[in-house]
Amino acid sequence: MEKQRILIVDDDENIAELISLYLLKECFATEIAYTGKDALALAATFNPDLILLDIMLPDIDGYEVCTEIRKTRQTPIIMLSAKGEVFDKVLGLKLGADDYMIKPFDSNELVARVKAVLRRTVMTQAVTTAAPVSIAEVTDHQGEFVEYDGLLINMTNYTVTLDGESVEMPPKELELLYFLAKRPNQVFTRDQLLDRLWDYEYAGDSRTVDVHIKRLREKLNENHNWSISTVWGKGYKFEVK
Template structure:
């Protein structure tokens, strides 16, 4: 089955170029040119990934991302023309999984999409359910529970948790986590890791300031406490 992508940008020439290139790779592509249209399409359809511009009419990309996260955990890649790292980090804070800075090479966009697709694919994956007290991590379906409550994690948040739980007690510094999860060529800042860890704690922990699961070894990095 072909992967389905939603491209959201008010610059129609950019949308046209991305759409043409992705369709050449056999993907199905829907397009939206403002934030409200993007939210409505995301509610009405199931997508494998959303490419979302930050600067949009009606509703900006950050608000769109936040609204989509209320009903969907579809991977979201922000497209930003701004060079300020804080804008990128803000996008991640609203629930985005990744970002690409304009102007971009379409080959980079396609590579990011394929990398995310590989991580989120359930095909040919053995069933693996990890249990740590009240915390349950279902690796096959990429779902997490604390007690009877399901925790809605973004794709990247799950990747971070899955990586850490694979080796309980092992400490990873920010650079190691960034390279292992985002890839060697990821141009982003190491603060990206801090944002995702903080969001994980807010979702998993009853008291995020004194985390039980995702913990900090001061001066060294992060680790999972089994």
């Protein structure tokens, strides 16, 4: 079986080599880039399954690297940074990162997050490369699904359709939408959503949930009898009117 490839981007040689050692022990293949430009070149030639991307780089920063990669690739990205401010985390997620870790971090947590992100990616790719499923087939209510006015979320096929049109979204957004929609009008706090949906001990900021909710709202036309509502001081709910 071919090893999954991890691209490590960090200008600190000691940290990069240490991360590589952790991952090699877990049977991953690794490459290291010490600059943003090298990272972009290796993203094309090494074709990684996941990128560990430090924000502070000597030429172009990790935010710009992430933006450039997202123009052509959906490779999962976990950002690494000594910056623990909420703004930095939210910016990374908005630019397309899948996760964010604050230095220094525990090696076991790093490996757990890498594996968790890769599991979700493999599941999505399996759905994408399977036999095509037409809109008609999806609306025949096959598998595990929830349906509301104009909206169909199918967890078996990992698809979302809105008013008959397919809506593209990463696995975690789809899982969050499905979780809320399956429990209409029930309020969940940010911490509860993190506990239920992030399948490892997530030590990040609860604003991660806010970013995913914002992305969902941008993709869904809520001119229906349902909406993703904020319950101030509490959390979120999938409100059915």
